[in-house]
Amino acid sequence: MTSEEIIEHGRRVLQLERDALGEIERRLDGEFARAVDLVASSRGRVIVSGVGKSGIVARKIAATLTSTGTPATFLHPVEGLHGDLGIVSRDDVAILLSKSGESEELLVLLQHLKRFGARCIAITGNRRSSLALACDVALDSWVREEACPHDLAPTTSTTTALGLGDALAVVVLEHKGFQREDFARLHPGGSLGRRLLLRVQDLMERDRLPALSPQATMREAIVLLAERRGIVIVRDDDWRLLGVFTAGDLTRLIDKERDFLDIPVARVMTAQPKLAHAEELASAVVYRMEQAGIMAMPVLDTQQSVVGVIHLHDLMRAGVA
Numbered sequence: 001m002t003s004e005e006i007i008e009h010g011r012r013v014l015q016l017e018r019d020a021l022g023e024i025e026r027r028l029d030g031e032f033a034r035a036v037d038l039v040a041s042s043r044g045r046v047i048v049s050g051v052g053k054s055g056i057v058a059r060k061i062a063a064t065l066t067s068t069g070t071p072a073t074f075l076h077p078v079e080g081l082h083g084d085l086g087i088v089s090r091d092d093v094a095i096l097l098s099k100s101g102e103s104e105e106l107l108v109l110l111q112h113l114k115r116f117g118a119r120c121i122a123i124t125g126n127r128r129s130s131l132a133l134a135c136d137v138a139l140d141s142w143v144r145e146e147a148c149p150h151d152l153a154p155t156t157s158t159t160t161a162l163g164l165g166d167a168l169a170v171v172v173l174e175h176k177g178f179q180r181e182d183f184a185r186l187h188p189g190g191s192l193g194r195r196l197l198l199r200v201q202d203l204m205e206r207d208r209l210p211a212l213s214p215q216a217t218m219r220e221a222i223v224l225l226a227e228r229r230g231i232v233i234v235r236d237d238d239w240r241l242l243g244v245f246t247a248g249d250l251t252r253l254i255d256k257e258r259d260f261l262d263i264p265v266a267r268v269m270t271a272q273p274k275l276a277h278a279e280e281l282a283s284a285v286v287y288r289m290e291q292a293g294i295m296a297m298p299v300l301d302t303q304q305s306v307v308g309v310i311h312l313h314d315l316m317r318a319g320v321a
Contacts, residue, residue, distance in 0.1 A: 013147040017159045020143045024160045027140050028167075035121045035137045035168055039070060040175045044091030046072035047118065049080070051105050053154040054097040054161065061095065061165030068173040077105040081112070090117030095165070098122070099141070099157045101129020110134055123161050139164050200285055201278040203318055204299045204308030211235050211306065214242055214266035218253070221245050221265045229311060231296040234269045239305045241298055243269035275300060276310050282320045285310055 001009070039046055046065050050058035058074055065072035075084055075094075088094075094113045098106050101124035110131065113120055122135040125142040132138035141164055147155035210228035212221060214236070224232050225247065232245040245265055253260055253268050260268075276285045276297045285297065289312050299308035 013155070016145065016147045017156050020156045020160050021163050023144070024141060024163060027142075029140075031137050031139055032164075032167070032171075035139055036171050036175055038093050038119050038121060038137060039065075039095075039168065039172045042091060042093045042119075044089050044093070044118075045087075046070055047075050047088060047092050047094040047113070048072055048097075049075045049077050049094065049106065049109060050097035051077055051103050053158050054099065054103075057158050057162050057165065058095070058097050060162060061097075061169065064166060064169045065172070068169055069176060069178040070169070070172055075109075077103075077109040080109050085112055085116070088113060088116045088118055092116070092118040094118050094120045095168075096120060096122050096131060096135065097124070097161055098129075098131050099125045099154065099161075101126040101131035103131070107131060107134070123164050125157055139168075198282040198318060198320055199278070200276045200280055200282055200299055200310050201308070203282055203314050203320070204276075204278065204310045205314070206308050209233060209306070209309060211239075212245075212265055213237075214264060214269075216265050217261065218263045218265060218268060219261040221268075222250065222261075225250065229296065229309075229313075231298075231309060232265070233298050233306055233309065234265055235306050239307075241273075241275065241300060241304070241306050242266065243271040244273040244298060245269045246294075246296075273298065277301075278307055282310075282315055282318070286312070286315050286320055289315075 046062070048058040048062040055076065062072040062074045073087060075087065096106055096110060101122065107130055110120060120135040122131045122138040123141050124132050124138060126132060127138050127140050141157065141160045143156045143160055145151050146153060146157060210224050210231060211233040212224065214234055221232050225245065230247055233241065234243045234245060235241055245268060249268055249270060274288060274292050274294060274297055276299045278299050278301050289295070289297065296309055296311045298306055299310050301307045
């Protein structure tokens with residue numbers, strides 16, 4: 001095939017899978033709401049199972065549920081019949097994946113899950129199948145055709161099953177009120193954990209703050225601006241924030257006046273600057289800095305007193321930006 005033909009075939013696969021997801025979205029009904037309620041109200045864990053490619057998708061659904069606050073585990077249908085059923089309790093909910101809904105191993109597993117008292121959700125392409133009819137809830141993952149040119153290799157069908165699993169996990173976390181802080185506690189490692197856990201007070205500059213009184217002259221402000229990373233805080237005797245002086249303020253001043261070194265900094269400062277609070281998430285401050293095009297912010301505590309300065313470079317070094 002030529003490069004153009006290869007690209008066109010790739011686009012065809014993506015179009016088929018996109019269209020299948022759109023069809024699944026349109027067919028979503030009350031069964032989905034029932035499935036969300038079953039999972040969200042469960043006092044046990046979620047058991048997810050499937051055979052072959054469906055088993056691979058089941059593992060991913062279990063991982064997504066677990067990482068978003070719903071304890072879940074993958075149970076291989078064959079291993080389950082040889083001792084692993086010991087993890088199942090009557091408080092559990094099972095999610096069983098099968099395109100045909102007639103997978104023999106899964107149907108045998110289903111019988112034992114029901115015997116334990118577990119509630120069962122099917123994700124299947126056939127809502128009249130043995131699996132769908134025997135489960136408490138059946139989610140429809142039917143697809144018109146696989147992306148495989150022979151309509152054999154599970155492609156489109158696994159994409160829709162995975163999409164339904166993701167939808168279920170995300171709506172459950174919303175239903176349960178799962179927050180960013182909860183997510184952070186479950187993902188403490190790596191840059192993701194840093195982004196979600198770090199707060200402004202963990203990264204801000206605290207000592208020798210670049211601060212001046214409003215009566216200080218521009219001569220003092222310019223020296224401090226050069227020494228202390230591009231921002232000067234103007235504050236009163238109680239360390240209440242009055243404004244900030246930055247390189248941008250200096251540039252605008254130079255354009256207007258020639259003799260300015262003895263001008264009080266209060267006449268030049270930005271009186272209502274962007275600011276951060278010590279307790280807020282560092283990732284939120286990054287967003288505001290990027291939106292405003294600034295490199296540093298004064299930091300206030302809960303009493304609205306100046307307690308630090310947060311710099312974009314420090315946020316970047318910490319992996320937050």
